[in-house]
């Protein structure tokens with residue numbers, strides 16, 4: 001698909017390709033939809049939840065308290081976090097997003113369930129958000145990115161060219177997560193996953209700084225009773241309509 005350059009870059013580097021933001025609560029299918037959309041568009045994918053996860057992982061490894069904002073910000077300054085190109089190893093697979101920290105591959109280690117809440121804990125600290133803000137904006141310098149998170153359309157890129165807010169009912173989000181966990185061998189009750197999903201929603205939506213919130217100009221997509229294909233199809237055609245020559 002051909003994409004028009006829709007806005008001038010704020011720097012002197014000339015015009016840039018579009019920035020697409022996808023925000024929403026945990027488990028709405030954001031990460032999978034973002035991967036498929038970015039792959040389809042040939043854009044880079046920046047998964048900002050991964051930044052908070054890497055920081056939490058390194059803090060646990062280095063015995064830095066998850067409540068010490070200043071120490072976490074100092075730790076963040078030492079981390080070089082890079083995203084690789086989306087890759088599909090077998091036909092029909094969801095693309096894999098390689099994540100590196102200081103040249104080590106942390107793609108799988110940041111996905112363990114405990115790091116979800118640990119990332120949520122560090123993400124509510126103002127010093128941490130401040131430390132990761134300029135890094136996130138830097139990824140957008142050249143455009144041609146899909147960036148997913150909680151505050152992309154509201155705080156990181158309020159002028160993003162196309163914004164989505166992807167949500168689904170708590171029960172359906174928890175059930176998806178439970179399916180994934182049990183499939184990978186975890187012994188966990190659905191009720192526990194529903195409780196954890198509510199707790200994380202509550203923490204992400206009610207924190208003082210950059211809470212999870214739909215931007216007023218974001219397209220709302222409720223994935224509760226829709227297939228992934230359908231959701232990604234709507235996103236791709238919205239981007240096409242807004243950015244096509």
Ligand code: DC
Nearest residue numbers: 048049050052119120123149150151
């Ligand atoms: O999307 P995720 O589950 O990988 O994100 C992990 C945590 O990081 C999530 O609970 C909230 C936080 N987060 C955030 O505060 N802001 C973002 N832009 C992305 C994630």
